[in-house]
Structure formats: C-alpha cells, structure tokens
Amino acid sequence: MIMRHWMDSPIFTYGRLREWRIFTRRQGDSPNAETGAVCFEINTYGRAVVIPGVTTEPATYADEVLCMCVAGGQGVLRLKGEDHPLRPGHSFAIPPGMQHRFRNTGEAELEFIFSRRPPSSTDKSFAISHWTEDRPKDQWGTPYQGHWHHIYRGPSCEVHIADLPPHKFSHPHNHTPVLDEIWYVQRGKGWHWMGQEYRPHYPGHALWLDPSELHSLMNPTEEGVEYIYAASWALVADRARALKETSIPRTAVGQLEELENDFAALVAAYRKTSLSIFGIEQQLPRIEKLIAALRK
Ligand SMILES: [Fe+2]
Structure with missing residues (x-):
C-alpha cells in the first residue's frame, strides 16, 4: 500500500x-x-x-x-x-x-x-x-x-x-x-x-x-x-478481449485448470497476509482436495 x-x-x-x-x-x-x-x-x-x-x-x-x-x-x-x-x-x-x-x-x-x-x-x-x-x-x-x-x-x-x-x-x-x-x-x-x-x-x-x-x-x-x-x-478489459479473440476455445479441463490457478492465487494471497480467519485453515485443504478430485 x-x-x-x-x-x-x-x-x-x-x-x-x-x-x-x-x-x-x-x-x-x-x-x-x-x-x-x-x-x-x-x-x-x-x-x-x-x-x-x-x-x-x-x-x-x-x-x-x-x-x-x-x-x-x-x-x-x-x-x-x-x-x-x-x-x-x-x-x-x-x-x-x-x-x-x-x-x-x-x-x-x-x-x-x-x-x-x-x-x-x-x-x-x-x-x-x-x-x-x-x-x-x-x-x-x-x-x-x-x-x-x-x-x-x-x-x-x-x-x-x-x-x-x-x-x-x-x-x-x-x-x-x-x-x-x-x-x-x-x-x-x-x-x-x-x-x-x-x-x-x-x-x-x-x-x-x-x-x-x-x-x-x-x-x-x-x-x-x-x-x-x-x-x-x-x-x-481491452487486454481480456484481445486474449479471448486470440485464444483457442477452452475445454472443460482448461476451464478447471484456470479455476484451479485462480484458486491457488487466492490461497497464496490469503496465506501471505498471515491473518487468522476462523476456519479458513481447515476449509482450504478441503477445497483443494475437491478440485483435485474433479480433475480426475
Ligand atoms: Fe480492489
């Protein structure tokens, strides 16, 4: 900041x-x-x-x-x-x-x-x-x-x-x-x-x-x-539009990969803060497991 x-x-x-x-x-x-x-x-x-x-x-x-x-x-x-x-x-x-x-x-x-x-x-x-x-x-x-x-x-x-x-x-x-x-x-x-x-x-x-x-x-x-x-x-928004126009259509696996990457970035951001959020440490691995299961 x-x-x-x-x-x-x-x-x-x-x-x-x-x-x-x-x-x-x-x-x-x-x-x-x-x-x-x-x-x-x-x-x-x-x-x-x-x-x-x-x-x-x-x-x-x-x-x-x-x-x-x-x-x-x-x-x-x-x-x-x-x-x-x-x-x-x-x-x-x-x-x-x-x-x-x-x-x-x-x-x-x-x-x-x-x-x-x-x-x-x-x-x-x-x-x-x-x-x-x-x-x-x-x-x-x-x-x-x-x-x-x-x-x-x-x-x-x-x-x-x-x-x-x-x-x-x-x-x-x-x-x-x-x-x-x-x-x-x-x-x-x-x-x-x-x-x-x-x-x-x-x-x-x-x-x-x-x-x-x-x-x-x-x-x-x-x-x-x-x-x-x-x-x-x-x-x-311009960059997102340009990316959409040039990228190949996403498959279901591609979408999942994207979600997983977004989620991993969010988890990394939360962990960087070192803040204690009630229940978050238990919830995160559970969601990570769910994503891993979906990928199979
Ligand atoms: Fe903001």
Missing part, C-alpha cells in the same frame, strides 16, 4: 490550472514510494484546482484520456462549443484530442481528482454523469453496488464517488496482476487493509494498492467515509 497526501506531492501549473501530481507511472518494474512513481498504466493521478472567477486556457491531450471527478466547488466544463455545469460528484472522461476548458463560477476553489492514462477501445467519446444519476443496475434490476453492498459504485468514467457507511467493511479481494486502483479520501476517517498492512487514512490521502495483495476498506467510526475511486479497468 502506498499512501500519499496531496499536500506532500509536487505542484505543476498549466496556465491557470494548478495540479498536484500524487502518483505517476512507474519507471521500470518497481514502484517508488518516495517519488510517487507507482502506477502500472495511469500516467498521472492527482488533484487539480481552478481558483474562483477564473477560466482556464483551452487544453488538449493528444494521446491520453482524462478522467475527472469534481471534489469541490462549482463550475462549467466547455467542450466542443457546449457548456456542462459541474458540481461535486460529477465525473467525466475526455478522450484524446478533444479541446476543453474549465470555468470556476463559484466562490470556492473548483477542485478535481483526476487520472490521465492511455486510451482504451471504449474511450472514444465524451461521457459525463453524476454519482446520484444513471445508477447502473444488476441482473435483478437493483442498483449496482460494489463489494458486499457497502461500497457504492458510481457511473463509469473510472474516477468516481464511492462511500462506506459507519461500521462496515468491504469484501477482502485481490485483482488481476496489472491494475491501478487508487482510493482518495474525500471525507471521514477509515482504515485500509492490504496484505500485512493496516493503516488509518484521512481526508486528502490517496492510496495506491498492489493488485495481487488482498485488500479491504474498513469504517470503524460513527460517520460515513466518502472516497473517490480511480482505476484502470478499461485497459484491463
């Missing part, structure tokens, strides 16, 4: 827009906690601010998609001649080559949490939504929520609001080996657990998680904790 407060990050100025780069893409194979160069595929992740009364210069990113969530203030995004009003909780994605500018129409700073990363095949057009609108539904028609229904997942755009009610924690899980998952603490105080680490976090902290380690969020307090979640799922 690499945790960094935006105030400890270097500041850059683009005309009238200020940007704190909390995390950047890593150089080589290992993350560098000191410099914040930790991401696999997100080029820049940070906090951006436009001060009141100001309109930023037109900006275009030639080969990056810009995903943003409004963390505070009021303003307008001008894009292709159209104005899109912004308030806290809006998230949007601007594809490469699309000129845009921001205007702060409020009394306070217009504040964003953003990521810039290489575009995926689904990042062709501009998309904007507010986390209270257009809530995706699951197969039973219930608005989709994340792990154990405790973390709300907002509409797409990959940088969006998530919140954890008092006395709840999310389902411990890990991910595909190459995924950037970053949590920014917007409001409240919670705890992050990853592998053998367990650390409190406060507003303004951003946490980058190693996808191979089991992790979870916990809220032991009486107040809700609000996060801004960012991830590079669109690039993961």
Whole structure:
C-alpha cells in the first residue's frame, strides 16, 4: 500500500490550472514510494484546482484520456462549443484530442481528482454523469453496488464517488496482476487493509494498492467515509478481449485448470497476509482436495 497526501506531492501549473501530481507511472518494474512513481498504466493521478472567477486556457491531450471527478466547488466544463455545469460528484472522461476548458463560477476553489492514462477501445467519446444519476443496475434490476453492498459504485468514467457507511467493511479481494486502483479520501476517517498492512487514512490521502495483495476498506467510526475511486479497468478489459479473440476455445479441463490457478492465487494471497480467519485453515485443504478430485 502506498499512501500519499496531496499536500506532500509536487505542484505543476498549466496556465491557470494548478495540479498536484500524487502518483505517476512507474519507471521500470518497481514502484517508488518516495517519488510517487507507482502506477502500472495511469500516467498521472492527482488533484487539480481552478481558483474562483477564473477560466482556464483551452487544453488538449493528444494521446491520453482524462478522467475527472469534481471534489469541490462549482463550475462549467466547455467542450466542443457546449457548456456542462459541474458540481461535486460529477465525473467525466475526455478522450484524446478533444479541446476543453474549465470555468470556476463559484466562490470556492473548483477542485478535481483526476487520472490521465492511455486510451482504451471504449474511450472514444465524451461521457459525463453524476454519482446520484444513471445508477447502473444488476441482473435483478437493483442498483449496482460494489463489494458486499457497502461500497457504492458510481457511473463509469473510472474516477468516481464511492462511500462506506459507519461500521462496515468491504469484501477482502485481490485483482488481476496489472491494475491501478487508487482510493482518495474525500471525507471521514477509515482504515485500509492490504496484505500485512493496516493503516488509518484521512481526508486528502490517496492510496495506491498492489493488485495481487488482498485488500479491504474498513469504517470503524460513527460517520460515513466518502472516497473517490480511480482505476484502470478499461485497459484491463481491452487486454481480456484481445486474449479471448486470440485464444483457442477452452475445454472443460482448461476451464478447471484456470479455476484451479485462480484458486491457488487466492490461497497464496490469503496465506501471505498471515491473518487468522476462523476456519479458513481447515476449509482450504478441503477445497483443494475437491478440485483435485474433479480433475480426475
Ligand atoms: Fe480492489
């Protein structure tokens, strides 16, 4: 787990827009906690601010998609001649080559949490939504929520609001080996657990998680904790699609082998944590035996 407060990050100025780069893409194979160069595929992740009364210069990113969530203030995004009003909780994605500018129409700073990363095949057009609108539904028609229904997942755009009610924690899980998952603490105080680490976090902290380690969020307090979640799922989905197109059809044995590998990776992740989970040490060998029996 690499945790960094935006105030400890270097500041850059683009005309009238200020940007704190909390995390950047890593150089080589290992993350560098000191410099914040930790991401696999997100080029820049940070906090951006436009001060009141100001309109930023037109900006275009030639080969990056810009995903943003409004963390505070009021303003307008001008894009292709159209104005899109912004308030806290809006998230949007601007594809490469699309000129845009921001205007702060409020009394306070217009504040964003953003990521810039290489575009995926689904990042062709501009998309904007507010986390209270257009809530995706699951197969039973219930608005989709994340792990154990405790973390709300907002509409797409990959940088969006998530919140954890008092006395709840999310389902411990890990991910595909190459995924950037970053949590920014917007409001409240919670705890992050990853592998053998367990650390409190406060507003303004951003946490980058190693996808191979089991992790979870916990809220032991009486107040809700609000996060801004960012991830590079669109690039993961592209890789999965490419793999599906090139791979030969799986046989039943192949599927079982895949399941067994997934299970072995999960077991390895659990064992790495050295956590005592009631009954798990008895259950794991039993499931391993079942898989072995199925393979015969
Ligand atoms: Fe996760």
